[in-house]
Amino acid sequence: xxxxxxxxxxxxxxxxxxxxxxxxxxxxxxxxxxxxxxxxxxxxxxxxxxxxxxxxxxxxxxxxxxxxxxxxxxxxxxxxxxxxxxxxxxxxxxxxxxxxxxxxxxxxxxxxxxxxxxxxxxxxxxxxxxxxxxxxxxxxxxxxxxxxxxxxxxxxxxxx
Numbered sequence: 001x002x003x004x005x006x007x008x009x010x011x012x013x014x015x016x017x018x019x020x021x022x023x024x025x026x027x028x029x030x031x032x033x034x035x036x037x038x039x040x041x042x043x044x045x046x047x048x049x050x051x052x053x054x055x056x057x058x059x060x061x062x063x064x065x066x067x068x069x070x071x072x073x074x075x076x077x078x079x080x081x082x083x084x085x086x087x088x089x090x091x092x093x094x095x096x097x098x099x100x101x102x103x104x105x106x107x108x109x110x111x112x113x114x115x116x117x118x119x120x121x122x123x124x125x126x127x128x129x130x131x132x133x134x135x136x137x138x139x140x141x142x143x144x145x146x147x148x149x150x151x152x153x154x155x156x157x158x159x160x
Contacts, residue, residue, distance in 0.1 A: 011107055013115045016059060016068040025070045028077035029055070032101030054098055058084050064123055066095075069115060071108040078108035083116055085125075092126035100130070113147050131155070 016022050033051050058066030061084060071079040079102045086096035097116060102109045120128050130149065132139050143149040 010074045011111050012072050013111060014070050014072060015062070016055070016070065017062055022055065022059065022068075025077065025080070028070065029080050029101070032080060032103070033099075036101055051099065054082055054084075058082050058098075061085065067119055069112070071105075071112050071115070073105050073108045078103050078105040079112045081112050081116060083119070083128075086129065093124060094127045094129055095120050095123075095125045097128065097130035110146075 014021065014025070016025055029051065030048050033046060033048060037046065055068050058068045060066070062068070065085040067081075067083050069081055070077050080100065081097060082099040083095050083097050085093070087093045095116075100112065102112075116128060128149075129152075130143070132143065135154070140151060144151060
């Protein structure tokens with residue numbers, strides 16, 4: 001386990017860089033997945049196995065191409081994030097926040113986004129991308145005003 005950021009005595013970011021740390025944090029991550037899926041039907045059904053594959057990809061690419069981390073607030077898990085390199089040819093080096101879950105702590109969410117930005121800069125990424133199934137004003141305001149993202153596309157999908 002690697003403690004990378006400690007914003008306050010109550011808030012710390014733990015990077016998952018070993019199987020031991022992953023096993024310690026996995027119950028919170030799996031619970032977050034279940035809560036997200038019950039709240040946002042747009043996610044479809046993501047299995048715990050699919051989440052684990054993404055986690056293992058990011059852990060395998062750490063530190064240069066991916067990172068998995070958990071923010072603890074007052075020694076309780078409050079947020080997790082999974083970030084991987086999603087760069088393509090002829091584009092700036094880009095990382096994508098593939099999964100994130102917050103138990104509702106605005107401070108933990110802010111700490112997580114600060115951590116992602118700092119980590120991405122250190123690994124020489126040029127942009128950070130994320131997405132949300134919330135296609136409404138409050139979702140846009142959260143990412144644009146609170147987190148500093150700029151809307152660059154709206155994705156449309158047709159089930160076939």
